[in-house]
Amino acid sequence: MDQSQSIRGSIDQLIDSDGDTADALSQLEISATTAGVSLSDLSSLLDLVFEPTTSSMVRNRILGKCLVPCGDYLIPPDNFSRVLGVIGAPEVYYKNGKQHKSKRFSLPTQQKILQWTINVLPFFGSGLHRVLRRSLPILFGLLSYEFSRPYIVTFIILATEAPKMGQDVEILPTQTKNPLQRSPLRPWHAQLTVDLLDRFPLDASLRALILHFSRLDTTLDLRHLWKSHQVPSLTLSEGGISIPDKNFVGISRLKSQEMGDEVTQEILRLQLNLTQIYRRFERSSKKRKIDSDSLMGTDILNTVPGDLQVSISAVHSISSLISNFENINFINPSSVFAKIPPTNHRFRCLYVSLVLLKAAPSNLILRKLSSALQYHVLRGDSIPGSYNNFSIENFARYGTLGCFKSEFESYLEENATINAMNLSMLQNHIRLIPYFYIAKNEVILPALNRILFCVDNIEQKTESQISKTMKTLDARNVLPQTMANLTLLIGKFDSSNEHVLVDELIMLDTTPSLMFKLVASTHPLIVSEALGFIASIKKLKLSEQDGVKIGLKNSFVMDSINFIWRDMAFKYETGTINQGMYLHPQFLQRMSGLDFFSNSNLISTRSVGSIVQNPSFAYLCAEIVWKLEDMEQDISIRHPGPISEASVSQVQQDPESKWLCMSYQDLKVSLLNHLDAMGFHGLGDLLFTSLKPLVNQRARNQDLP
Template sequence: MGSSEDDEVLKILASVRIHKSIDDSQLRYLAQQEEKGYSERVIREVLNIIFELGRRSLSESVKLTLVKCCLNPSCDMSIQTLLNILANLGPTQNRAHGIKEIPSKKVSVELQVEVLSQIMKNLDFFVPTIQKYVSILLPILRKLLSYEFLRLYISSLLKFIFLQNPAAVGFCRNWKKPESLHFTRKWDYNLIKDLQIKFPTDPNLRELVEVIDAITNPNPPPFTLYTSVIETKTGVSCLRSLEENSKRRKIGPASKCNVTRNSGDVAISIGLPSGHQETLVKHMFAVQLCANKLNLVEVDNYFKITSFQDKDFCDHWIVRVLWCYRHFNKKDFFISSINEFVLNSNEDKDWPQLFHHRVNFIRLIKTNVSEMRSMIINDKKKLQTYHLQDPHLYSRLCEKYIMEFLSLFDVDFPGSFEFLEEITLILLDLSQFCPRIRSIMVRKILLLYKRLRVTDKSFYANLTLPRSVVYLMLLHGDLNLLDGICFHIAEEKRLHYTDDKLRRIQNSFTMDIVNMIWRGRFLSFDGRRDSSHKALFFNSCLLPKIRNSCLASIGIGDVGSILMSPVFVFIATKSVRRLEDQHNLDARIEGPLTEENIAFMQTDDRTQWLQLSRESIKLEVLRTLDSKGFTGVCDMLFKSLKSLSGARGRE
């Protein structure tokens, strides 16, 4: 940008600052100038506006608009600008000084993350400064690594420094004492490693430690950061790809040759299954995707020349990197070669071998509902044949298959209640080959259903949660699952059902839960059409057989009850023992808490026991559940039963 264009942009920024808003004409002008980029003079003014706090500061939405439109440099940024950005990153909570609360001096987390995102997109313009002042930046970045919300971008910057300048890992010079050296591996690396130990599941910290370990190896391979994907005999070579940002530079692209080595002398295979080369290229590939130095078309071309049937490749890190990338680019993510491989592998003779590899790529597909349904049905038919040949292997593969599908819905869910119901029934049917996965699966399906409810923002419902999911969670034997489904059904009671049949199904869910947990009427059935007593929708012919198969010591009605069920028995026993201790009783009730046992203890002249009815004991257990955070069960019972109205929290 020339000085006249700078002046015009600065006038717009001054107007925005005064009026605390940005109009459409100003936004259009900034959008036009965005392609050319802005000088450092403009960038500094934008940063001053963004990081300003107090009564004169702009609203969050206006600041975010300025970040997206104006943080696009046209020249290399100075160390002062970079330090200004880093100095304004950090925790946003208020501080207490004595009795006075001091407001935060940092902008919001969302704004900080967006600023760092723009830096990564325009990393070329910060490269010379980062390389020149690496000894100053390393301690600052290492400190910022402690904040989880910044960790993705800060770790990428640190990996860039270590990959571009391996000597930075070896030592940093103390500028006050030039003769002394501080080894990064001994100081910063140990601090990074400590963070990684505290947060072992954080992939950013784990990958950063791997990069440092690989570079500090005595014989590290050569590498370059800026890469694009092309074919070689061993896999993929890494070459420079800097054309996009060079269009905004005032200097020619030839002047960037000092940033990387000569690309003709560098070739790194990512086809090798292990070793330090893989680790290095893995992180170079990840940084490039996040920094928009590599587009998905190039990745797609790479997949087209690679054999999907190579086990080492299918288990490759590239799948994990692309999955992480997809979380931040949900709408634009599409790789046609992966779709073709996963969705269209239907040949009988090759299916067993392909199925081993396809499960790794399911989370990367982007397709419509009909293709997804067709694929699952086809794979289910094949599994019915091959599962008998090797049950252990295909059970494990089927578990992964289902989990990959559920992971896919985190980023690419069709957003349809009808699709959710249909896919739920198909996946539950598929889980016959891997029953252990069912509890995890129904949890995930319930979360997806809740997400749709939040998105719908309506008090009208045209679909209920599938009965198979409700009753699987109800009868699984896991208190957390039971509490989760109770909470959901209690929440759904506030909705208005457009179909009378759906309303009756929802009422039957409530009745089944209340009958099982509280009333001692498990599998209560009434054949009338308008009755809510449907006995879990079992076939009425099966009910007599089920009732006759129950143990004589415990009636069918008490199955699942709050005093008799294995789900509640531990908490129920502790509650009863606590009541006995509070009343200083020597006698302890033995056996199940049936009406007969309680009546026997209370009428036995040789013992003195609690003079409480069985209903009162059940209420004490329910209050204990409430105090322990099982609000789903308690919401369902306290809000559904008139006999418990007003009893919650009352001693």
């Protein structure tokens, strides 16, 4: 029995319901791999593949190793249309008043059918272009299915590459030279692809197709196709198209033949042309046998063409920055330190910061910024006030200021050797305090000492000179910010030999008006950090000669505790440490008479700062109370709020209702522990270390309900 008869016999066994399917498939795989199948056998096998009653096992094995053309014929074009006809998702339709669902092959099976089609494309011969071109409307319709997109995109690209596949394309003299107009592509094809890419911005296949459009027509304005008029990143990524399976033996078997007929030569020529097209879309140069640079040249698939580059001056939104990030052209990155910043200054800084996140020390942008930073921001003769126009704070915000650690340390060490710091240097030092943290402690301490020394010199001047100096320094705006900056820095100094400096900083940093402004803030983090700072200065050991400092420290602690915990806010007693936050007694008396204090029993000046009524913590505490109530199965009432000692007592004494079994003080301790677990550690640092009833009451996170 010859090979063709063996294949025919195996196919008949597959068709016969009583045949030995396993043996027939094994024999068929061996024969097809060795000699290929004839046109009639190929048609019979395709009939089995597309027959809905064929089992998945048989269909998959036929697609795997049996559909190998022998090479002495060309596959009829209608088989390509047959393949496209089975691709897609099941559709629901109505017939005779009943709902029906069309049957489709499973997605893996559809992918195997498409992969086989990719493998045998050369066997369609020179008519391949005509087949693909006529199928373009169907192909673009199938582009919305993600599972088949790499295969469909491959078909579309090959259809438009027809002139490179040996096809004769006649262009009349009257025809336009626009490639999109003389090719089968239409504007709606590009628009459809752009719309899909807008919905699936990370899809490698859609990116490859858009890049293909751009290469075909360099005059194509992609920005007009996007609704946002911003072109996203168009770099090529792996998996954009589907290439023939390396294990497919159809082509390799033809190449091994010494001589082939005209049909075989046509198939091999087409295979060579297709391979050249596939190489343009390969991302990894390791997979290529030729140099990728010489192959790609200036092709759009390898480099960003000039018409796709986006100037940084055109970026005015986050979405624009993200979509064009890899195409942005920023010639002068040092302009982020310009004294007169451009309108999109924020986005320039953000772009540079994103670049610096992975920048090597030799990065050109980093080197340019380093020089600009030293010249514009850190030089000793900076113009007073000019720092407001610089953008170093943006690098701190975006986490890339550490790239300039050496520049900061060099600046601080250099100025520490100067005997007399002028006003301009003092101003620059004060404004740079927020960023001292990136330097070593050994460098920071001398710099802060220089600031203290300069402040001492200012105090020795006349009143008019001090007033002039404060005006020059813009003290009204600078001092509050400086206080917050020093507060953050003090936590950096925890060794014993550094407490002397902290002792000196307390007088510069903690003026009552500034400190209690933070304690009475409506932002919970600010309140917590301010209380945490008070807890840290409470530990300072001051000498008996520093009576002013001791009194100031004690009043900070007592007034803050009265305000936030004891329901004794603004308590003032002459000759004691209860100073009412250093507000005037007459002001405190008038404040208690305000309408929202005097016309309601729900809130008073005494309890307005308590964590259960404080605007910064009231809602957080209410949520915690709701959580505690939800955990109790037997309660019959919820606290109506606002929470106070009287309201808690009233709810618990109601004989007809049952609430949480805890006193007002126990409830506050529970709330304090929950706030501490949420990250407001400053509250706990002060209260748990200052009040005897709260000693050993600080809970660990795992102990909280």
